[in-house]
Amino acid sequence: MSHSHPHPPIDWRDTGVKVIRGxxxxxxTAQTPGMNRATAINRARAGAEKLWAGTVHIHPDAKTGAHHHGDLxxxxxxxKGKARMRWGEKLEYTAEAGPGDFIYVPPYVPHQEINASPDEVLECVLVRSGQEPVVVNLDIEPVERPSEVKWIDPIHKA
Known part of the structure; x- marks a missing residue:
C-alpha cells in the first residue's frame, strides 16, 4: 500500500531536531548582579513556538517578591544547590528541592522562589509553556523578605 504525500516532503535535516550545546x-540578554541567565530554546534559536527553556544561576540567599505568571x-x-519555594494566598506553604528534583508551578499560583543556601549558587534549568514574559507582582507581605539580590530570568525582569 503506497502512501501519497499531498505536499512536497519536509526537509527534516533543517527543520527537525536541534541540539543546543551547553x-x-x-x-x-540583560544580566543582573546576583545571577546569570542564558537562553537555550526559544523561537529565534530553535524555532520553538510554544515553550521557552534556559538556565538560571542564582546567587546565595536571593529571594523574589510574591508573584505569579498568569496562564503560563x-x-x-x-x-545544583537548594531551592525553597513558598506559595499560597499568604505564601503559607513551603517546599524545598535539591539536585535532580523537578518543581512544577501551575498557572496563577502566587509564589516566591528562594535560594535556600547562604553560600552555594543555585543552578537550575527553567522551562515555561510560553515565550511571553508574563509576571504579575502581588501585594503579599512575604514571610521571607525579598533580598537586594533578585532572581532574574526572562520572566523576572530587572
Whole structure:
C-alpha cells in the first residue's frame, strides 16, 4: 500500500531536531548582579513556538517578591544547590528541592522562589509553556523578605 504525500516532503535535516550545546547558550540578554541567565530554546534559536527553556544561576540567599505568571506553566529542574519555594494566598506553604528534583508551578499560583543556601549558587534549568514574559507582582507581605539580590530570568525582569 503506497502512501501519497499531498505536499512536497519536509526537509527534516533543517527543520527537525536541534541540539543546543551547553557552551552555546545565549547570554546576550540583560544580566543582573546576583545571577546569570542564558537562553537555550526559544523561537529565534530553535524555532520553538510554544515553550521557552534556559538556565538560571542564582546567587546565595536571593529571594523574589510574591508573584505569579498568569496562564503560563513553569518547570524548574534543580541542577545544583537548594531551592525553597513558598506559595499560597499568604505564601503559607513551603517546599524545598535539591539536585535532580523537578518543581512544577501551575498557572496563577502566587509564589516566591528562594535560594535556600547562604553560600552555594543555585543552578537550575527553567522551562515555561510560553515565550511571553508574563509576571504579575502581588501585594503579599512575604514571610521571607525579598533580598537586594533578585532572581532574574526572562520572566523576572530587572
Amino acid at each position: 557552551d552555546q547558550l545565549d547570554p546576550n 506553566e513553569s518547570v524548574i529542574f534543580v541542577v
